[in-house]
Amino acid sequence: MRYLITSALPYANAPLHIGHVLEIVQTDVWVRSLKLAGNEVFYYCASDTHGTPIMLKAQELNTTPEELSKKYKKLHSDTYKSYNVDLNNFHTTHSKENKELTEHFFNSAFEKGDIYTKEIEQLFDEQKNIFLSDRFVKGECPSCGAKDQYGDACEVCGKTYDALDLKNPYSTLSKSEPVIKKSKHYFFKLNNFKEFLNETVSEISNQTPIKEKLKEWFDSGLKDWDISRDEPYFGFKIPNEDSKYLYVWLDAPIGYLSSIKNWCDNNNIDFNDFINDSKIVHFIGKDIVYFHLLFWPATLKAANFPIPNEVYVHGFLTVEGEKMSKSKGNFILADDALNYAEADFFRYYFSSKLNRDISDINFSIDDFIQKINSDLIGKYINIPSRTLNFINKFNNSQVKKGCNTLTASFRNKYDQVIVYLSEKEYSKALKEIMDIADSTNTYISNEEPWNKAKNEQIDECISVCSEALNVFKDLNILISAIIPTTADKIFSLLNINKQNYSNLCEDSLNDVNEFKPLLKRLEKDNFEGILNNNE
Structure with missing residues (x-):
């Protein structure tokens, strides 16, 4: 199956904050998990560049909107890379592709009387x-x-x-x-599409709170949508008009398609065939549901474009229990956050809280530190730190073959993790993963390979360590969508190539490398200033 995935386009007038990271991590984890399951998956995004705010910001900085949006496009793209986001294309809504598509959308609807x-x-x-x-x-x-x-x-x-x-x-x-x-x-004429939307929205939104909100909007009546703005304005001019522009919220979601088209054109792929033969899924915040589940499907219908298969909604990110605000001193820029902890730590923490609910998600520094130290270091990395050295020292770094009884016992749990990831229930997936890690650490404690080595029961020691490392290899496959950089380091440590779900329970470990600490514990003192350095 081929998937075309998008996250909401960041507005090109400011750096990204960690609330943006929440969404791109949620999207990227799903993209990566689909790939691990053997699907063909592409992730697209773009800078949202039009509108009055960018025009005014450019005036304030004595530059042009084009230069301002170009600056933030690069900044946003670099931030995505810093958080290990597996994007196929990061484009811009101020592009020839978006202009052509937007004018097509407008003309199609206008000619039909919509x-x-x-x-x-x-x-x-x-x-x-x-x-x-x-x-x-x-x-x-x-x-x-x-x-x-x-x-x-x-x-x-x-x-x-x-x-x-x-x-x-x-x-x-x-x-x-x-x-x-x-x-x-x-x-x-949004109301012209009420019947179509009533039928369509139930198919592309499976989250109960969203369905309830949409029903409320349908019951109160759909109002016609003002899609034009007067000059001065930064955007695309309305066809055959000199001083009127298309509202940014018309061309912004079309930016999803223009990013795909730009990528298709650069890769000699037929754009229309590509989008018509794919599942399209959007990840968005709950503040833009109206645009994505009413206006967007309606304009797609009017222009004879495929409707998204799913629009998935998440809640807002609060910091220390409050809405992010510079005045409150709890505003954290995405790039600044990386001065305090590595990207995979934020990816893990947000994933541990993400599920199908649209309630707000809180970022707490104390909880963040505790979660990373307890889970990733105290449970996950603890497995190789307790076993790998015995393999290196007593078995010439060779994992013993046939030691997969323990990993076979977890097969059903592995399958459940895969289901949870596919359903975007990341918090449940990580709970299962850490439960398996806990059980594996308990197994190691009970079997005491250090005592077996001390008593010269070397074969038994190597068997225990090999059993545990085979489970660890499988856990690394399962968690690789969430902490990809760390997972790559672990695959190198285990001396194997990247693996996917089809490699679970395989007896594939051979010679392994010497254990070296891969992750560093977080200390509260190191976070001093994170909430006060973004003025």
Whole structure:
């Protein structure tokens, strides 16, 4: 089976933080686990480069939006690599491929009558001489009265609304009270696709909380979607218009396809055949469900493109129990985090908390340190540290053949780990893996190979150590999707090539290398400053 996997496109106006890492790790682990199962899998992403925020940021820095987005595209790409993310292509939405596809989407929908124009009233900042997008106006929620809510949705009660409905609105750009001005805009008839979406969404979303939220939106009625913006704006111009642009949320998800197309063109692969003969899966945060499970499938349908097979949603990442905020001193940039611990440690920690739930996930430094030291060092790496030296010293570094009784006893557990990974239940998979590691360490303790060696029962000592190392080899295959760099080091330590699920329970170990510590325990003192160095 061939899979085309994406994670949400990072916005190209700031470095990535560890909340982004949560999503790319969740995606990458699934990509790697599918490959271990023998599937053909490709992972695509891109920089989300359009919109008012990038335009304003570029003005502030006295540069162009193109240069700014190019800078952050490279920075984001480098961060992905630093976290061992197995991307096939990292493109940009400000590209010829995305322009061509976006115009095709627009023209297809317009010709079918799914897009129309009408004059609307908008909030306008007279001091900055700009129409205010939803992200640049705040006020009191018209539903629950919560203060300082953006112009499209309330973070407190979850209701969506029009910016004109905000009470006591103000511009976040100038803090002034906006005026109302009229302008012609283009609208996508989302409600035309209600029946299609009702049928489709149930097939591409299997998470209960998401289904319930979608039902709520369907019951309240789908509103037509404003897909245009007035100048000044950074983006693609609407065909046959001089001063109007396509809203970034129209071309941003098309960026998934443009990244795939860019890769296909560079590899002489037919783009249309490729996407039509693949399963497409998106990983996203719960804040952009509306765009990905309503607008995106509808626009794909209008343009005669394949609908994603699954949209998988995760919760937010909090730090020390609170939403990340520079003012609270708990904002951690992704690159800065690597000054305190290696990438695989973050990958392991996030995976140990990820499952099919969409509840928020908390990053706690104390819990992080305890989890890594207890699991990866105290249980996992403890297996070779207690056995490998005996093999090196007493058996010329040769693992004894036929010592796979222990690993065979865990076969059902191995299969369960594979199922959990395929179902994106990473926390359950790691619990099984660490249970096996625990059992293996108990086996070593009970058999006491050190005493067998001391009593010159060398063959029995080598048998025990070989049994344990065969299990460790299998655990390394199972965990390699989660901690790939560490797993590669362990495969080298065991003197074997990378392996996949088909190699589980194989008696494949021969001569092994001398044990050297692969992971270093984390110490609380070393984390001083991690929450206060991102001002």
